[in-house]
Amino acid sequence: MADPMDDVEESLRLQRTEIAGQIHDQIIPPLFAARMQLEALAGKLRASGESDHSLPGPVVLSSVDRAAEFVVQSMMAARELLSDVSPPTTGERYWQQQIELVSDLLSTRLDKNGQPIKLDVSGDFPWDTMPTETSIVVTNIVTEAIRNAIRHSHADRISVAIDSPQSRQIHVTDNGRGFDPASIKSNHGMMLMTARAKSIGGQLKIDSKFGGPTRLTIAWPK
Incomplete structure:
Protein backbone atom coordinates (compact mmCIF):
# COMPACT_ATOMS: atom_id res chain seq x y z
CA MET A 1 0.00 0.00 0.00
CA ALA A 2 1.37 3.38 -0.98
CA ASP A 3 2.28 5.74 1.83
CA PRO A 4 0.08 8.90 1.63
CA MET A 5 3.10 10.94 2.75
CA ASP A 6 4.87 9.99 -0.49
CA ASP A 7 2.09 11.69 -2.45
CA VAL A 8 2.33 14.79 -0.25
CA GLU A 9 6.10 14.99 -0.65
CA GLU A 10 5.82 14.56 -4.43
CA SER A 11 3.16 17.28 -4.59
CA LEU A 12 5.37 19.65 -2.59
CA ARG A 13 8.33 18.84 -4.80
CA LEU A 14 6.34 19.65 -7.93
CA GLN A 15 5.08 22.91 -6.40
CA ARG A 16 8.63 23.97 -5.49
CA THR A 17 9.83 23.12 -8.98
CA GLU A 18 7.01 25.19 -10.51
CA ILE A 19 7.77 28.17 -8.27
CA ALA A 20 11.48 27.91 -9.10
CA GLY A 21 10.63 27.89 -12.80
CA GLN A 22 8.47 31.00 -12.47
CA ILE A 23 11.22 32.87 -10.60
CA HIS A 24 13.79 31.85 -13.21
CA ASP A 25 11.63 32.59 -16.26
CA GLN A 26 9.38 35.47 -15.21
CA ILE A 27 11.13 37.46 -12.48
CA ILE A 28 14.88 37.36 -13.07
CA PRO A 29 14.89 38.18 -16.84
CA PRO A 30 12.92 41.47 -16.51
CA LEU A 31 15.13 42.50 -13.59
CA PHE A 32 18.22 41.77 -15.68
CA ALA A 33 16.81 43.81 -18.57
CA ALA A 34 16.01 46.72 -16.24
CA ARG A 35 19.52 46.59 -14.86
CA MET A 36 21.04 46.73 -18.35
CA GLN A 37 18.82 49.69 -19.31
CA LEU A 38 19.70 51.64 -16.16
CA GLU A 39 23.42 50.98 -16.54
CA ALA A 40 23.27 52.04 -20.20
CA LEU A 41 21.40 55.24 -19.21
CA ALA A 42 23.97 55.98 -16.51
CA GLY A 43 26.74 55.56 -19.07
CA LYS A 44 25.06 57.97 -21.49
CA LEU A 45 24.50 60.54 -18.73
CA ARG A 46 28.17 60.37 -17.73
CA ALA A 47 29.36 60.72 -21.32
CA SER A 48 26.92 63.55 -22.16
CA GLY A 49 27.46 65.41 -18.91
CA GLU A 50 31.17 65.73 -19.59
CA SER A 51 30.49 67.75 -22.75
CA ASP A 52 27.15 69.43 -21.94
CA HIS A 53 26.77 70.75 -18.40
CA SER A 54 23.15 71.73 -19.06
CA LEU A 55 22.16 68.05 -18.95
CA PRO A 56 21.06 66.34 -15.70
CA GLY A 57 23.78 66.58 -13.13
CA PRO A 58 25.33 64.36 -10.46
CA VAL A 59 22.13 64.10 -8.41
CA VAL A 60 20.19 62.53 -11.29
CA LEU A 61 23.12 60.28 -12.19
CA SER A 62 23.43 59.18 -8.58
CA SER A 63 19.70 58.33 -8.53
CA VAL A 64 20.06 56.21 -11.67
CA ASP A 65 23.07 54.39 -10.20
CA ARG A 66 21.15 53.80 -6.98
CA ALA A 67 18.16 52.45 -8.91
CA ALA A 68 20.46 50.06 -10.76
CA GLU A 69 21.87 48.90 -7.43
CA PHE A 70 18.34 48.24 -6.10
CA VAL A 71 17.59 46.14 -9.18
CA VAL A 72 20.77 44.11 -8.66
CA GLN A 73 19.87 43.56 -5.02
CA SER A 74 16.41 42.35 -6.13
CA MET A 75 18.08 39.98 -8.59
CA MET A 76 20.24 38.61 -5.79
CA ALA A 77 17.20 38.11 -3.58
CA ALA A 78 15.41 36.35 -6.44
CA ARG A 79 18.40 34.07 -7.04
CA GLU A 80 18.60 33.23 -3.34
CA LEU A 81 14.89 32.47 -3.30
CA LEU A 82 15.35 30.35 -6.42
CA SER A 83 18.10 28.44 -4.65
CA ASP A 84 15.86 27.95 -1.59
CA VAL A 85 12.82 26.61 -3.46
CA SER A 86 14.65 24.60 -6.11
CA PRO A 87 15.24 20.91 -5.51
CA PRO A 88 18.39 20.60 -3.37
CA THR A 89 21.59 20.84 -5.39
CA THR A 90 25.09 19.68 -4.57
CA GLY A 91 28.38 19.27 -6.35
CA GLU A 92 29.10 21.38 -9.41
CA ARG A 93 25.59 22.88 -9.68
CA TYR A 94 25.78 24.13 -6.11
CA TRP A 95 29.24 25.60 -6.75
Whole structure:
Protein backbone atom coordinates (compact mmCIF):
# COMPACT_ATOMS: atom_id res chain seq x y z
CA MET A 1 0.00 0.00 0.00
CA ALA A 2 1.37 3.38 -0.98
CA ASP A 3 2.28 5.74 1.83
CA PRO A 4 0.08 8.90 1.63
CA MET A 5 3.10 10.94 2.75
CA ASP A 6 4.87 9.99 -0.49
CA ASP A 7 2.09 11.69 -2.45
CA VAL A 8 2.33 14.79 -0.25
CA GLU A 9 6.10 14.99 -0.65
CA GLU A 10 5.82 14.56 -4.43
CA SER A 11 3.16 17.28 -4.59
CA LEU A 12 5.37 19.65 -2.59
CA ARG A 13 8.33 18.84 -4.80
CA LEU A 14 6.34 19.65 -7.93
CA GLN A 15 5.08 22.91 -6.40
CA ARG A 16 8.63 23.97 -5.49
CA THR A 17 9.83 23.12 -8.98
CA GLU A 18 7.01 25.19 -10.51
CA ILE A 19 7.77 28.17 -8.27
CA ALA A 20 11.48 27.91 -9.10
CA GLY A 21 10.63 27.89 -12.80
CA GLN A 22 8.47 31.00 -12.47
CA ILE A 23 11.22 32.87 -10.60
CA HIS A 24 13.79 31.85 -13.21
CA ASP A 25 11.63 32.59 -16.26
CA GLN A 26 9.38 35.47 -15.21
CA ILE A 27 11.13 37.46 -12.48
CA ILE A 28 14.88 37.36 -13.07
CA PRO A 29 14.89 38.18 -16.84
CA PRO A 30 12.92 41.47 -16.51
CA LEU A 31 15.13 42.50 -13.59
CA PHE A 32 18.22 41.77 -15.68
CA ALA A 33 16.81 43.81 -18.57
CA ALA A 34 16.01 46.72 -16.24
CA ARG A 35 19.52 46.59 -14.86
CA MET A 36 21.04 46.73 -18.35
CA GLN A 37 18.82 49.69 -19.31
CA LEU A 38 19.70 51.64 -16.16
CA GLU A 39 23.42 50.98 -16.54
CA ALA A 40 23.27 52.04 -20.20
CA LEU A 41 21.40 55.24 -19.21
CA ALA A 42 23.97 55.98 -16.51
CA GLY A 43 26.74 55.56 -19.07
CA LYS A 44 25.06 57.97 -21.49
CA LEU A 45 24.50 60.54 -18.73
CA ARG A 46 28.17 60.37 -17.73
CA ALA A 47 29.36 60.72 -21.32
CA SER A 48 26.92 63.55 -22.16
CA GLY A 49 27.46 65.41 -18.91
CA GLU A 50 31.17 65.73 -19.59
CA SER A 51 30.49 67.75 -22.75
CA ASP A 52 27.15 69.43 -21.94
CA HIS A 53 26.77 70.75 -18.40
CA SER A 54 23.15 71.73 -19.06
CA LEU A 55 22.16 68.05 -18.95
CA PRO A 56 21.06 66.34 -15.70
CA GLY A 57 23.78 66.58 -13.13
CA PRO A 58 25.33 64.36 -10.46
CA VAL A 59 22.13 64.10 -8.41
CA VAL A 60 20.19 62.53 -11.29
CA LEU A 61 23.12 60.28 -12.19
CA SER A 62 23.43 59.18 -8.58
CA SER A 63 19.70 58.33 -8.53
CA VAL A 64 20.06 56.21 -11.67
CA ASP A 65 23.07 54.39 -10.20
CA ARG A 66 21.15 53.80 -6.98
CA ALA A 67 18.16 52.45 -8.91
CA ALA A 68 20.46 50.06 -10.76
CA GLU A 69 21.87 48.90 -7.43
CA PHE A 70 18.34 48.24 -6.10
CA VAL A 71 17.59 46.14 -9.18
CA VAL A 72 20.77 44.11 -8.66
CA GLN A 73 19.87 43.56 -5.02
CA SER A 74 16.41 42.35 -6.13
CA MET A 75 18.08 39.98 -8.59
CA MET A 76 20.24 38.61 -5.79
CA ALA A 77 17.20 38.11 -3.58
CA ALA A 78 15.41 36.35 -6.44
CA ARG A 79 18.40 34.07 -7.04
CA GLU A 80 18.60 33.23 -3.34
CA LEU A 81 14.89 32.47 -3.30
CA LEU A 82 15.35 30.35 -6.42
CA SER A 83 18.10 28.44 -4.65
CA ASP A 84 15.86 27.95 -1.59
CA VAL A 85 12.82 26.61 -3.46
CA SER A 86 14.65 24.60 -6.11
CA PRO A 87 15.24 20.91 -5.51
CA PRO A 88 18.39 20.60 -3.37
CA THR A 89 21.59 20.84 -5.39
CA THR A 90 25.09 19.68 -4.57
CA GLY A 91 28.38 19.27 -6.35
CA GLU A 92 29.10 21.38 -9.41
CA ARG A 93 25.59 22.88 -9.68
CA TYR A 94 25.78 24.13 -6.11
CA TRP A 95 29.24 25.60 -6.75
CA GLN A 96 28.02 27.41 -9.87
CA GLN A 97 24.92 28.78 -8.11
CA GLN A 98 26.92 30.19 -5.22
CA ILE A 99 29.57 31.73 -7.48
CA GLU A 100 26.75 33.42 -9.43
CA LEU A 101 25.35 34.87 -6.20
CA VAL A 102 28.66 36.41 -5.13
CA SER A 103 29.22 37.64 -8.70
CA ASP A 104 25.91 39.51 -8.46
CA LEU A 105 27.05 41.00 -5.16
CA LEU A 106 30.33 42.10 -6.74
CA SER A 107 28.47 43.89 -9.51
CA THR A 108 26.94 46.24 -6.91
CA ARG A 109 30.28 47.22 -5.38
CA LEU A 110 32.68 49.64 -7.03
CA ASP A 111 36.41 49.99 -6.54
CA LYS A 112 38.20 53.29 -5.88
CA ASN A 113 38.02 54.10 -9.61
CA GLY A 114 34.26 53.57 -9.79
CA GLN A 115 34.55 50.23 -11.57
CA PRO A 116 32.96 46.91 -10.51
CA ILE A 117 35.27 44.67 -8.52
CA LYS A 118 36.64 41.89 -10.73
CA LEU A 119 36.29 38.20 -9.85
CA ASP A 120 38.49 35.67 -11.65
CA VAL A 121 37.79 31.95 -11.22
CA SER A 122 40.33 29.54 -12.68
CA GLY A 123 40.78 25.79 -12.62
CA ASP A 124 38.24 23.02 -12.44
CA PHE A 125 37.35 20.23 -10.09
CA PRO A 126 35.18 17.08 -10.40
CA TRP A 127 32.73 18.32 -7.78
CA ASP A 128 30.29 15.49 -8.32
CA THR A 129 32.90 12.94 -7.24
CA MET A 130 33.17 14.56 -3.80
CA PRO A 131 31.08 13.59 -0.79
CA THR A 132 28.03 15.86 -0.61
CA GLU A 133 28.97 17.40 2.74
CA THR A 134 32.51 18.11 1.57
CA SER A 135 31.43 19.86 -1.63
CA ILE A 136 28.93 22.05 0.27
CA VAL A 137 31.39 22.98 3.03
CA VAL A 138 34.21 23.81 0.59
CA THR A 139 31.87 25.89 -1.58
CA ASN A 140 30.50 27.79 1.42
CA ILE A 141 33.98 28.57 2.75
CA VAL A 142 35.14 29.88 -0.63
CA THR A 143 32.08 32.08 -1.15
CA GLU A 144 32.26 33.42 2.41
CA ALA A 145 35.92 34.29 1.82
CA ILE A 146 34.88 36.22 -1.29
CA ARG A 147 32.19 38.08 0.68
CA ASN A 148 34.72 38.96 3.38
CA ALA A 149 37.07 40.34 0.75
CA ILE A 150 34.23 42.43 -0.71
CA ARG A 151 33.28 43.82 2.71
CA HIS A 152 36.68 44.42 4.26
CA SER A 153 39.61 44.35 1.85
CA HIS A 154 39.04 47.44 -0.33
CA ALA A 155 40.26 45.27 -3.22
CA ASP A 156 39.54 45.80 -6.90
CA ARG A 157 40.32 42.21 -7.88
CA ILE A 158 39.54 38.87 -6.25
CA SER A 159 40.71 35.57 -7.68
CA VAL A 160 39.69 31.99 -6.96
CA ALA A 161 42.24 29.41 -8.08
CA ILE A 162 41.35 25.72 -7.98
CA ASP A 163 44.43 23.53 -7.82
CA SER A 164 44.58 20.21 -9.63
CA PRO A 165 42.08 17.60 -8.40
CA GLN A 166 44.96 15.68 -6.82
CA SER A 167 45.97 18.53 -4.51
CA ARG A 168 42.47 19.24 -3.14
CA GLN A 169 43.12 22.92 -2.52
CA ILE A 170 41.41 26.20 -3.44
CA HIS A 171 42.98 29.64 -2.99
CA VAL A 172 41.04 32.89 -2.64
CA THR A 173 43.29 35.92 -3.16
CA ASP A 174 42.52 39.64 -3.11
CA ASN A 175 44.73 42.65 -3.79
CA GLY A 176 43.27 44.72 -0.96
CA ARG A 177 44.81 46.47 2.00
CA GLY A 178 45.68 43.30 3.95
CA PHE A 179 45.90 42.75 7.72
CA ASP A 180 47.75 40.91 10.45
CA PRO A 181 46.37 37.33 10.49
CA ALA A 182 46.94 37.14 14.25
CA SER A 183 44.42 39.94 14.74
CA ILE A 184 41.46 37.86 13.48
CA LYS A 185 42.09 34.53 15.19
CA SER A 186 39.27 35.22 17.65
CA ASN A 187 36.98 36.69 14.99
CA HIS A 188 33.65 34.85 15.07
CA GLY A 189 33.40 34.50 11.29
CA MET A 190 36.96 33.22 11.03
CA MET A 191 36.40 30.72 13.84
CA LEU A 192 33.27 29.46 12.09
CA MET A 193 35.07 29.00 8.77
CA THR A 194 37.88 27.13 10.55
CA ALA A 195 35.37 24.89 12.31
CA ARG A 196 33.66 24.14 8.99
CA ALA A 197 36.98 23.13 7.46
CA LYS A 198 37.78 20.86 10.40
CA SER A 199 34.34 19.23 10.12
CA ILE A 200 35.45 17.64 6.82
CA GLY A 201 39.00 16.94 8.00
CA GLY A 202 40.30 20.02 6.19
CA GLN A 203 42.49 22.97 7.05
CA LEU A 204 42.22 26.69 6.59
CA LYS A 205 45.29 28.89 6.12
CA ILE A 206 45.51 32.68 5.77
CA ASP A 207 48.51 34.56 4.44
CA SER A 208 48.31 38.34 4.64
CA LYS A 209 50.19 41.47 5.61
CA PHE A 210 49.41 45.17 5.85
CA GLY A 211 49.27 46.50 2.31
CA GLY A 212 48.15 43.13 0.96
CA PRO A 213 47.66 40.86 -0.74
CA THR A 214 45.58 38.40 1.27
CA ARG A 215 45.35 34.72 0.42
CA LEU A 216 43.03 32.17 2.03
CA THR A 217 43.61 28.49 1.28
CA ILE A 218 41.16 25.70 2.02
CA ALA A 219 42.60 22.19 1.78
CA TRP A 220 40.79 18.94 2.42
CA PRO A 221 41.68 15.25 2.37
CA LYS A 222 40.91 12.78 -0.39
